[in-house]
Amino acid sequence: MPADQFALSSDLINELLRGMRLRGVEYRRIQAGPTFGLGFTEKPGHAWFHFIAVGNAVLRMEDGTTYELSAGNAVFISHGAAHQLFSHPDAPVLDINRLDGTPLGDTVSAVDTVSAVDTGTDASPTPSTILFSGCMEFELGSIHGLGRLMPGLMLIDAGGQRYPGLVPILTTMEREVSAARVGFAGILARLADVVAAMVVRGWVECACGNASGLVAALRDPRLAGALLALHQQPGRDWTVAQLAEHCNTSRSVFADRFQVTIGMAPLRYVTELRMRLASQWLTLERLPIEEVAQRLGYTSQAAFSRAFKRITGKTPGLSRKCRR
Template identity: 90%
Template sequence: MSVEQFALSSDLINELLQGMRLRGVDYRRINAGPRFGLGFAAKPGHAWFHFVAVGTAVLHMEDGTTYELSAGNAVFICHGAGHELLSHLGEPVQDIDRLNGAALGDTVSAVDIGTDACPTPSTLLFSGCMEFELGSIHGLGQLMPGLMLIDAGGQRYPGLVPILTTMEREVSAARVGFAGILARLADVVAAMIVRGWVECACGNASGLVAALRDPRLAGALLALHQQPGRDWTVAQLAEHCHTSRSVFADRFQVTIGMSPLRYVTELRMRLATQWLTLERLPIEEVAQRLGYTSQAAFSRAFKRITGNTPGLSRKARQPAVPQNPYP
């Protein structure tokens, strides 16, 4: 791959990651003794993140698979599957939501378990639960594995350890505004994990993952994500890939699994959903941003793709009161 091709794919990944957001992030610093068992209930639409700062732990997933974790290891459970963190297999499990934690802030707490006989924790865990909003890369999220095991000190994730260390330092110091700092650092951690997976997902090079790695499609995708409101034609998109209209259309369909214009429409509706529900933009402004000549035309397209009207979609995502992502 030439330098120019790599830069183009890199620009596309940058564009996609900028739209990713974490919402409702809650953190726990868990000090555990030599024997512990913690249960984390399934939370669809959320992601779990655990980092082992000190000691070891066994991760037991709801499908029965187990993984041994040591200091420096992290796990990212993308689709919110239920799981347990244990000192040893067979250890009695306590629901994390039923344990009393010391509040360190509105969204941060400290939990001590099994440390009565040994004040110094045998294992120190940093745990987070969050809504994983992928914005325009929603299709990429569907391809991500349910569980990602991460060696924070490995070559795939350079720079991750200092960020995690900074997060732990912020929790320990509890300085003014530390919860906001944690939320921003969590965005960076999640983006680094997604980037590392995209770069190395050779075993699952299909769909959008393959397109991200294919300079013959990356140019068109970059143009689409930068200008989603433009009235694109297949011929115009093919020009960005320096190929013919028919070759581009066929390759796009085979690689991503839908036509280019269908992808444009679904991209617009994903962005519309994000702008309506998260950024609370007026419907008329969203319609204009996405190139629709009228609010009515936009509303018809939105309902055709999402099954709901823009107004009802916004209302469905608006909580009556601020909610904690832990039940």
């Protein structure tokens, strides 16, 4: 990719990732013996993340497909599908939610399935496998369209070239959980944001599995300029002609290419972008409805509320209450 095109795509991805947030993150530090089986139930609207810090495990998805994992491997299950992690196929599988965990904070717990039976001695057993597990709700903000396109399962070699710097972050998270120092839960939450952003970036950089739609537009210099302008100034009263100017093309050519690549008309995309940002600002940042309307270029709160309900099916006030 030429340098100017790379810079444009990089600026756009930077702008998109700034709006990504995680909500309701729950962490577990799990220690297991030579034989273990852990079941994770389906959680729509959430993502599962597992990092194998020590030892080995086998991942089995709902369709029966299995994947062997070793230390340094991680998995990202973006749509919250049910799955299992176990030592071998014959191991009994226990629902992770039914295992007793030791609270290490409001959102962090330690689960230890190792027992003296595993070692056959009375000595304090040493875990054969240690994994770090998280369940989270994605708040993708302006990159909501990416979530639908992401594969249900992403296998991650944390030490590989696609994810440089990921291992030190995961190691730091493991260290924070183990040490349980003051404020560690807040640090974990911020590190989790970074990990999720790195996973998304790695997927985008590798052509996103040849996905279309918004992902294709991210890599298309004929559209990326307009998208960058839109995401930087969502409250501007955009016209199709103005957006086409950012791509140095005619209004008709731009509109046709936008529709074919992203699957909707440019101004429809503008409206949906505004409403995704509005949802985030209302529910996460708790901004007043009037301020959100002004930020997004609406001349009145009533006009904003009508547009919000038309796109989301709820009023701004009801949307805020539903997310509490």
